[in-house]
Amino acid sequence: MFSIDLAADARLFPLEIWHAEEFLAHMDRGREYIGEHIQLPDFVTDLDSARAFLSAYAQKTAADGGRLYGIRVDGKLVGGVLFRIFEAETGNCEVGCWLEPAAAGRGLVTAACRILIDWALRERGMHRVEWRASSANHKSLATAGRLGMKREAVLRENYLHRGVRQDTEIWAVLASEWPEPAGR
Numbered sequence: 001m002f003s004i005d006l007a008a009d010a011r012l013f014p015l016e017i018w019h020a021e022e023f024l025a026h027m028d029r030g031r032e033y034i035g036e037h038i039q040l041p042d043f044v045t046d047l048d049s050a051r052a053f054l055s056a057y058a059q060k061t062a063a064d065g066g067r068l069y070g071i072r073v074d075g076k077l078v079g080g081v082l083f084r085i086f087e088a089e090t091g092n093c094e095v096g097c098w099l100e101p102a103a104a105g106r107g108l109v110t111a112a113c114r115i116l117i118d119w120a121l122r123e124r125g126m127h128r129v130e131w132r133a134s135s136a137n138h139k140s141l142a143t144a145g146r147l148g149m150k151r152e153a154v155l156r157e158n159y160l161h162r163g164v165r166q167d168t169e170i171w172a173v174l175a176s177e178w179p180e181p182a183g184r
């Protein structure tokens with residue numbers, strides 16, 4: 001399997017349909033924590049729905065419209081990062097992320113998103129990378145800030161999650177704001 005090191009024990013790799021069983025097991029371990037602010041665990045409840053989610057991203061990847069990557073720690077799938085939206089023609093994309101609780105608090109998602117954003121802005125020539133999160137999702141908003149994104153807007157009460165209407169914050173970084181790699 002092709003993968004990129006995030007830390008001595010952690011790797012980033014393309015998450016594909018054939019990972020459905022371990023994806024479901026990971027989602028079961030993190031269901032409560034991950035589902036506090038996002039719907040992903042509600043879409044992945046059994047093997048068929050796990051396959052359907054992974055298959056949808058395989059199709060997005062084939063159309064250059066989105067991508068999905070897993071994060072392993074000591075070989076175990078503990079989370080992921082994704083291009084939820086990728087529009088090469090407009091230069092706009094959106095990244096997202098999740099972790100099961102045991103893997104949080106180590107900077108893994110920050111490191112993984114840096115790799116995605118770097119690829120989008122430098123290799124693919126994208127112009128803008130967006131981040132959307134509930135105003136109540138302080139951990140996610142802190143990650144957006146850590147990535148050097150700027151808070152741009154609040155969509156008031158646009159997001160109905162588990163019966164409660166939430167505000168969504170939009171953060172973004174532009175290609176002109178993304179730092180050069182160290183040593184250049």
Ligand SMILES: CC(C)(COP(=O)(O)OP(=O)(O)OC[C@H]1O[C@@H](n2cnc3c(N)ncnc32)[C@H](O)[C@@H]1OP(=O)(O)O)[C@@H](O)C(=O)NCCC(=O)NCCS
Pocket residue numbers: 033034035036037038096097098099100103104105106107108109110111132133134137139140142143146
């Ligand atoms: C959002 C989420 C992925 C953030 O996880 P995270 O581990 O806090 O994210 P990061 O990778 O940015 O790590 C930052 C944490 O690691 C710590 N850290 C340790 N080493 C670090 C390093 N080298 N670099 C950056 N942070 C580091 C930071 O201090 C911070 O911990 P703190 O919040 O206790 O201060 C996680 O809370 C989650 O999965 N939530 C549920 C799903 C979700 O809401 N997803 C977001 C949808 S918008």
